[in-house]
Amino acid sequence: MTSSRKRRRPAGRLRRTLLASLVAGAVVLPLSAATAVPDAPAPAAIGFGDGSGAGADAAAVQERYTAALAGVAGAAAMAEDAGRPERAAKLREMTAGGSAQFLAFDGHGKGRAVEVFGRLATADRVTVLVPGSDTTLDTYQRFRAGAVALQQRLEREHPESAVVAWLGYDAPGTVSPTVATTGRADEAARELAPFLDRLPALTAPGARLSLLCHSYGSVVCARTRTGPAVTDMVLYGSPGTGAGAAAALPTGARVWAGRGSRDWIAHVPHVRFAGIGFGTDPVDPAFGARPFAAGAAGHSDYLKPGTRSLDSLAAIVLGTAAPEASHG
Structure with missing residues (x-):
């Protein structure tokens, strides 16, 4: 009887893993299908190609804001004319x-x-948010809502804060071949790294710069080489990074990791084979990241107002987080 049970265990684990994958797919498939976006007409891109939007100095920032707003308005008009009223809206x-x-x-x-919340020129606590899969202009309000919530939370304790919502890459669909590989992340990292290098020129001297990286965005951050201005890199809702340990990431920043107790991504197998998958779970102590308490956050809940996860992320950005904080 005992030997029979032992023989059945590997098969049972495999069935549970497959079931978890199917459940996750069932949850995210409708969202992925709803957010598939065909090509849309638009004016020439503004701000990309020069470090993903970071200008040479703060004096040019207001001009960039004005030009980009005109670009958004132009894209809305062109989408309307092309019979894309939903995109225009x-x-x-x-x-x-x-x-x-x-x-x-x-x-x-x-x-x-790439959108800014707060005043960059006077900010000495600056956060760059990097989103995960299925983040597009058509789902942008979800991403923006998190940035706004974080900025409001930071300003309660530190008025000279700014948040940058960085959708500077073509995020993969949650249900797509690209979401299980580092290809899109490598492309994004080549855009994000120069942006981070140029960003300090737009902020208060000596500003602390934090990278907050959600879901597939944590893969992006883990592939991004950062300079000394980046003091903290935070991985949350992460499927893994493609690296076996925090020490292997191309950054000198403190690396943090957290996952809410209601996040379905906990059921994603942490394996890497032939370039597929992302390996070691960042919240596993063996990865070597500093843990932070994420409470009962679901996969899309980390930046919701009033949550433990938002408080923890704000503390990391402000430099007041306790290193001994635990998951939960």
């Missing part, structure tokens, strides 16, 4: 109120955008 929503601050914008295809 999403673009107009991005500029509602006329006060949005975009360092860069590209309305073609799924779209890319």
Whole structure:
């Protein structure tokens, strides 16, 4: 009886792994299908190709904001003329109120955008948010909502804070061949690294720069070489990084990792074979990242107002997080 049970265990584990994968696919497939975006007409991209939106100095920032807003408006008009009213509505929503601050914008295809919340020129606590799969101009409001919530949370304790929502790459679909490989992340890292290098010129001298990286965005950050201005890299809701340990990442920043107790990504197998998968779980102590408490966050809940995860992320950005904080 005992030997029979032992023989059945590997098969049982395999069945559970396959079931978890199917469940995750069932959860995210409708979202992925809903966010598939065909090519859209748009004006020439603004701000990309020069470090993904970071200008040479702070004096040019306001001009960039003005030009990018005009680009968003132009893309909305072209989408409307092309019979894409839903895309046009999403673009107009991005500029509602006329006060949005975009360092860069590209309305073609799924779209890319780099938006600033707060005043960069006086900020000495600056956060760059890197989103995960299925983030496009058509789902941008979800990404923006998290950036706004973080900025509001930071300003309660430190008014000289700024958040940069960096959608500077073509994020893969959650259900797609590319989402299980590092290909898109490697492309994104080549855009993100020069942006991070140039960003300190737009902030207060000596500003602390933090990278907050969600889901597939954690793969992007883990492939990005960072300079000394980046003090903290935070991986949350991560499927893995493609690296076996935090020490192997091309950064001198403190590396943090957290996962909420309701995040379905916990069921993704942490394996890497023939370039597929991302290997060691970043919240595994063997990875060597500093743990932070993420509470009961689901996969899309880490930046929701009033959550333990948002408090923890804000503490990391502000430099007040306790290294001994635990997951949970």
